[in-house]
Amino acid sequence: MGPEVSTRELVQTLAHEGYSVPIITSALRLNRTYGYALLKTNSASQSRPRDPRLREAIRTLCGLWISSNPSLVKKRIWVPGELLQAVNQALPIRFPDGVYGQELTIRSDNGCQMTSRQFVQAMKAAGIRYERMGYNNPDGDAYIERGFRTLKEESVWLQEYDSFAQAKQDLNDFIAFYNHDRPHSALRYRSPVEFRQSLTSTAA
Numbered sequence: 001m002g003p004e005v006s007t008r009e010l011v012q013t014l015a016h017e018g019y020s021v022p023i024i025t026s027a028l029r030l031n032r033t034y035g036y037a038l039l040k041t042n043s044a045s046q047s048r049p050r051d052p053r054l055r056e057a058i059r060t061l062c063g064l065w066i067s068s069n070p071s072l073v074k075k076r077i078w079v080p081g082e083l084l085q086a087v088n089q090a091l092p093i094r095f096p097d098g099v100y101g102q103e104l105t106i107r108s109d110n111g112c113q114m115t116s117r118q119f120v121q122a123m124k125a126a127g128i129r130y131e132r133m134g135y136n137n138p139d140g141d142a143y144i145e146r147g148f149r150t151l152k153e154e155s156v157w158l159q160e161y162d163s164f165a166q167a168k169q170d171l172n173d174f175i176a177f178y179n180h181d182r183p184h185s186a187l188r189y190r191s192p193v194e195f196r197q198s199l200t201s202t203a204a
Contacts, residue, residue, distance in 0.1 A: 011038040036157040105129040
């Protein structure tokens with residue numbers, strides 16, 4: 001490649017040759033997120049559509065039917081009920097015999113879903129101690145932050161979703177893959193499910 005090659009062309013060429021983005025960005029001293037962005041195809045910038053029917057279709061696709069009241073939009077998006085649904089799905093899988101008496105602690109950041117009265121009361125009713133991290137302290141939940149990074153690098157940033165339903169399905173598929181099939185170096189290259197099964201069999 002000539003001396004006038006762009007960073008985008010260089011990253012795309014190396015990726016085409018089989019190098020992973022983490023290796024490429026480390027060698028070129030680039031931000032990894034930027035490296036993934038360089039692999040995406042450029043699309044011409046578009047102005048906001050003027051046709052009200054098209055704007056309404058976009059709002060419908062995004063699940064937002066409010067155009068003039070930001071507070072209603074906020075309530076529509078940040079629904080603590082969706083968080084509780086996720087917790088209710090996770091707890092029976094992890095604790096099939098129930099959570100009472102387990103002395104559980106759930107730690108979260110200070111997002112509005114986790115600090116909502118509905119979520120706090122639900123944790124109290126379930127007998128789960130609720131612990132918040134300090135502000136500007138990503139190390140406080142380093143494991144989940146690392147999990148989100150893996151999710152983004154290996155799935156989200158590589159996709160172009162056509163709908164929220166498609167995105168949710170992709171997330172569910174990746175989580176199932178992550179837990180059951182994806183090897184983890186910290187777990188001696190076993191999946192989390194395999195590692196937990198080995199601990200259970202050893203304890204038995």
